[in-house]
Amino acid sequence: MDYNRLLENIYQAILPYAQEGKQASYIPELAKVNPDQFGMCIHTIYGEVAAIEQADTRFSIQSISKVFALAMCLSIKGDDLWTKVGKEPSGTAFNSLVQLEVEHGIPRNPFINAGAIVIADLLLTHLENPEADFLRFVREVSCNDSIDYNKEVALSERKEGYLNAAIVNLLKYHGTIENDIEDVLHFYFMMCSIEMSCRELSQAFLVFANHRRRFDYAGITLTSSQVKRINAIMQTCGFYDEAGEFAYLVGLPGKSGVGGGIVAIYPLQYSVAVWCPRLNSKGNSVMGIKALELLTTETQSSIF
Numbered sequence: 001m002d003y004n005r006l007l008e009n010i011y012q013a014i015l016p017y018a019q020e021g022k023q024a025s026y027i028p029e030l031a032k033v034n035p036d037q038f039g040m041c042i043h044t045i046y047g048e049v050a051a052i053e054q055a056d057t058r059f060s061i062q063s064i065s066k067v068f069a070l071a072m073c074l075s076i077k078g079d080d081l082w083t084k085v086g087k088e089p090s091g092t093a094f095n096s097l098v099q100l101e102v103e104h105g106i107p108r109n110p111f112i113n114a115g116a117i118v119i120a121d122l123l124l125t126h127l128e129n130p131e132a133d134f135l136r137f138v139r140e141v142s143c144n145d146s147i148d149y150n151k152e153v154a155l156s157e158r159k160e161g162y163l164n165a166a167i168v169n170l171l172k173y174h175g176t177i178e179n180d181i182e183d184v185l186h187f188y189f190m191m192c193s194i195e196m197s198c199r200e201l202s203q204a205f206l207v208f209a210n211h212r213r214r215f216d217y218a219g220i221t222l223t224s225s226q227v228k229r230i231n232a233i234m235q236t237c238g239f240y241d242e243a244g245e246f247a248y249l250v251g252l253p254g255k256s257g258v259g260g261g262i263v264a265i266y267p268l269q270y271s272v273a274v275w276c277p278r279l280n281s282k283g284n285s286v287m288g289i290k291a292l293e294l295l296t297t298e299t300q301s302s303i304f
């Protein structure tokens with residue numbers, strides 16, 4: 001398969017959508033990002049790599065970091081984790097408070113903000129140096145020591161992060177989290193602020209695509225069954241209230257972020273990352289979804 005040519009063709013085909021949507025503005029630093037950028041990169045488990053356009057430009061991975069956080073937490077807590085957070089799709093926005101109140105402070109899943117904030121709290125409790133340990137893990141799965149947080153983005157999100165502050169308060173009220181709410185929010189925003197390129201993200205997610213390979217990075221170990229289950233949660237919960245639509249259009253487990261990145265995996269075949277900051281009303285990249293829809297259609301490689 002000539003993946004470079006395929007990605008180029010996909011890019012040409014989706015150009016008519018290049019002006020649809022706009023970048024996230026509720027995080028002031030993200031509003032400054034040039035919305036007219038696009039990158040895409042695919043890594044197969046056999047070592048093939050193809051990358052087009054701005055595949056090497058770093059962007060804010062935002063909620064994609066929730067997959068790394070879940071991997072760490074599942075390794076540390078095992079199935080005990082599921083007493084504090086569920087694994088059902090929410091069908092609501094990533095920052096919604098509605099179910100959290102009705103369901104007494106137990107978030108639906110680890111990929112909505114409320115669930116990821118619970119994961120951040122658990123990591124704060126169990127890691128010796130949470131920020132350094134998280135970064136070390138992400139660097140190891142990515143085979144790349146230059147990956148880092150962007151403090152300006154994290155602080156800018158904290159300044160305007162009223163909804164996440166409401167979520168953390170509700171969680172604390174219900175006794176779901178242990179640590180100081182400011183510490184939990186700070187760590188959560190730091191994880192979201194990590195910057196990676198499409199090439200780096202698709203390289204990193206090979207560890208989820210290739211779930212039969214031993215998972216052991218920076219002291220974080222998972223069985224192949226646990227990795228498979230993380231993939232299942234990506235499939236059902238990776239796109240919030242657009243998870244059904246993504247399954248319908250693309251048919252792969254994946255995770256999006258409001259920085260405009262999407263990463264998806266085809267188990268035992270490939271990992272792919274795509275980025276364009278312009279988002280639809282659900283907070284998912286317009287061009288990203290279009291590109292992945294074409295990729296799985298052209299290659300007939302959806303898991304369905």
Ligand code: GLN
Pocket residue numbers: 061062063064094095113157164189192256257258259283
């Ligand atoms: N940091 C963002 C927030 O909490 C992450 C949301 C996202 O990427 N969907 O709102």
